[in-house]
Amino acid sequence: MSGIYIHIPFCKQACNYCDFHFSTSMKKKEEMVLALAKELQLRKGEFEYEIIETIYFGGGTPSRLQIADIRFLIATIYEHYTIVENPEITLEANPDDLSESYLLELKGIGVNRLSIGIQSFFEEDLKLMNRAHDSAQAKKCLEIATRYFDNISLDLIYGIPDPSQNGEQAKQMSNxxxxxxxxxxxxxxxxxxxxxxxxxxxxxxxxKLIQTGKVASPNDEVAQEHFMILVETLEANGFVHYELSNFGKENYFSRNNSAYWLGKKYIGIGPSAHSYNGDSRSWNVANNTLYLKALQNDELPNEVEKLTLEDRYNEYIMTGLRTIWGVSLDRIEQEFGSQYLDYLKQQSQKFIVDGLLSITDGILKPTLKGKFLTDGIASDLFYLNLE
Structure with a gap:
């Protein structure tokens, strides 16, 4: 099973923390939608023998598109790819876009999962982040969305500096x-x-706000406290912490994201989108004008990188440690060889002694104490400079 990711490079306004590729101008929206459809058509041969299980509209802000645009892109996928009977079709959305009529129309065209960028329910936090919605809109959209959609995810950000304070002595968000x-x-x-x-x-x-002293730098210790509160509270409420940043009730894990963490193939459509086929990775140009120009000439505006054995090992370490499935020592030996297995055991020993990693039934995983530090631990387990 494989997936298709479509990057919608438009936002109403720029959030202060965001470095994703997007434009606040919608002038080229029609051209972009046609170009996305063209790329889908040009790349169908890559997945000729694959079955699509997930379709994910990310960005940017996909909810900036009209229903007709989303319907057109979904229809294009169905025309050129083989799709499972009940695919997971996710749309990322901002609360200020989710009117009742828009939600009903999304459901009508086959979107069956929403990922809503709430970030915080507090007005001060939203202003600090320069979000386009306010706290009332955040709550109102969830009241409406839950009437029509069962499968909903929302985003929350922790470790936010208190915007009522300025400078280095500013307080962080309280527990x-x-x-x-x-x-x-x-x-x-x-x-x-x-x-x-x-x-x-x-x-x-x-x-820039931090450099000029208008906002405090996020505090790692505070963020770690918030992370532990998050894990404890959600697990107590029946959520499974199945990936470092993701929590789901049973049967509500993101099929799209799980496929990524489990190393399945996916095609990334749109400017800045990445693709992976098991042996190589490619990425599209992060420039709307250049992307549009290439597609108008029936060209793919991407670069391709052939993955080495070392690359694939390091990627498995990173994704495996972030999930409940961990890193299989048997898989390391079978796919990468005894040299990599010995190296992994050697590098992980200090983290096992410190109580940050554990090995159970041949699976290497972070402990609760080590979860917040997963990315840093993974980088220390990477196999570098083999040549």
Whole structure:
């Protein structure tokens, strides 16, 4: 089973923390939708023998598209690819776009999963992040969405500096306020939550605000406390912590994201989108104008990288440690050889001694203590400079 990801490069406004590829101008929206359909058509040969299980509209903000645009893209996929009987079709959306009529129409064209960018239920946090919606809209959209959709995920961000304070002495979001955010999300009966620590990317407005002393830098210790509160609260409410940043009730794990973490093939359509076929990775140009020009000439605006054995090993370490499925020592030996297995055992020993990793039934996983540090641990297990 494989998946298709479609990157919609439009947003109403720029969030202060975001470094994804997008444009706030919708002038080329019609051209972009046609170009996305053209890329889908040109690349159908890559998945000639694959069956599509998931279709994911990400971005950017896919809910900036009209229903007719989304319907057209879904129809294009069905025309050129083989699709399972009941695919997971996810649309990322912002609360301010989700009117009742829009939600009903989404359901009518086959979208069966929503990923809603709530981020916080507190007005101060939303203003700090320069989100396009307010707290009332966040709650209202969930009230409406849960009437029509059963499979809903929402995003929450933790470790946010308190915007009522300025400079390096500014306070961070309190544990109590973070707990309130989680409890508010749970009150709507949402079956899936994705949650991330606020990170500061170099070319973002947030980075500039921090450099000028208008906003405090996120505090790693506070973020770790929030992460532990998140894990404890959601697991106590029946959620499975199946990936580092993702929590789902049984039967509500993201099939799209799970496929990525399990190393399944996917095609990424649209500017900046990435693709993976097991042996190589490719990525499209992160420029709307260049992307459109290439597709108008029936060209694919992408670069391709052939993955080495070392690349594939490192990717499996990163994705495996982030999930409940962990890293299989048997798979390491079978796919990569005894040299890699010996290296992994050697590198992981110090983390096992420190109580950050454990091995059970031949599966290497982070402990609860080590989960928040997973990405850093994984980088220390990477196999580098084999030549």
């Amino acid at each position: 109590e306020r973070w707990q309130q955010n989680i409890e508010t999300a749970l009150s709507f009966g949402i079956p899936h939550i994705s949650s991330y620590a606020l990170t500061v990317e170099p070319k973002t407005a947030l980075n």
